[in-house]
Amino acid sequence: MNIAIIGAGAGIGLESVILALKKGHIVTALSTNTDHLPNHPNLIKINGSATSLIDLKHAITGSDAVLITVGTKNKKATTLFSDIANALVKVTNDLKFSSPVLVITGFGAGESKNYLSFFMRTVISLFLKDQYINKTVMEEIITKSTMKWEIIRPGMLTNGNAQSTYKTISKLQKGMKVGKISRVDVAQFLITEAENPLRLYQYVALTN
Template sequence: MNIAIIGAGAGIGLESVIQALEKGHNVTALSTKSDHIPDHPNLIKINGNATSSIDMTKTIKNADVILITVGTKNKKATTLFSDIAETLIKVGRELNFSSPVLIITGFGAGESKNYVNFFMRTVISLFLKDQYINKTEMEELITKSNLRWEIIRPGMLTNGSATSTYKVLSRLQRGIKVGKISRADVANFLIDEAENQRFIHQYVALSN
């Protein structure tokens, strides 16, 4: 399988690159800092920007599935996520792209904001409010497009090791508990979902 990973230089993206290669997939990895990605014979590294139509086209044109794993440490107002969504939709239309697109946002984006616990609501409000506003815009753009999307909303991310015992929650309901999850486990879900595609056109929350 040819897997395109957007935002592959760190975090969930880098974990996804490593795990996809370990499972024998071919990977095209787009990052503004691709030198952080270890070399591999089944890996194509593209040093570029996910908001560039040219870079996006190079990355996804031969993909069987796309993983969007972009994050930012910028806590100020941003349009990064919605800009990427607009670029992906434009390029996807030009390529007549029909393969699945798995997109990481976060639990607290979109309708899930009404289900976060008090601690996470406080963290988002104090430190990540603008990010989550834009992640919500990203979700809205993607879900209204013709892409075969899947929105993945992990809980609070950690640098822990992969456990493969995480919860996959495909329905928002009163009392839902979404806590911490390691980036490695999120990557594990992404690669498994790339292979099996069980939740297309659904929103999925991940938690340990």
């Protein structure tokens, strides 16, 4: 299948590219920096921005699934995530796009912030507050659109090895525990879900 990965240059996006290629898919990878992407006959690299309508349209046209995996190291106030969401809505509407769009935000965005552990709440409050405020806006824009969406909220990301026992949680409930998960595991979930979408129109938390 054809998978478009937006934010493919590092982290979850890069792991998703590697896994998708390993599984025989054709991948279109959009990133502001494609230097770390492997050279592969099934990989189309696009140097560009996820907030650019032209770049985004180029990347997702004809794809069977879209993965939005953009992250930022900027801890200050940002509109990156909402800007991407707005661009995505415009492009998918223009294309009459009907394939699944899987969007990575994070556990702590939207209503999930009320279910954070004390440790995670502290980390987000001290270091990632502005990011998560904007990720919440991103979720709201995506879920109010006509896209065939799925919101994926991983816990604290690590560079650990794949764990086949990671958990997927679709309901927020008192006492739930969402801790660490490796980027490789998140990529595994994304590619598996792209191949066979089982949780469309759901918010899915991921944790080990």
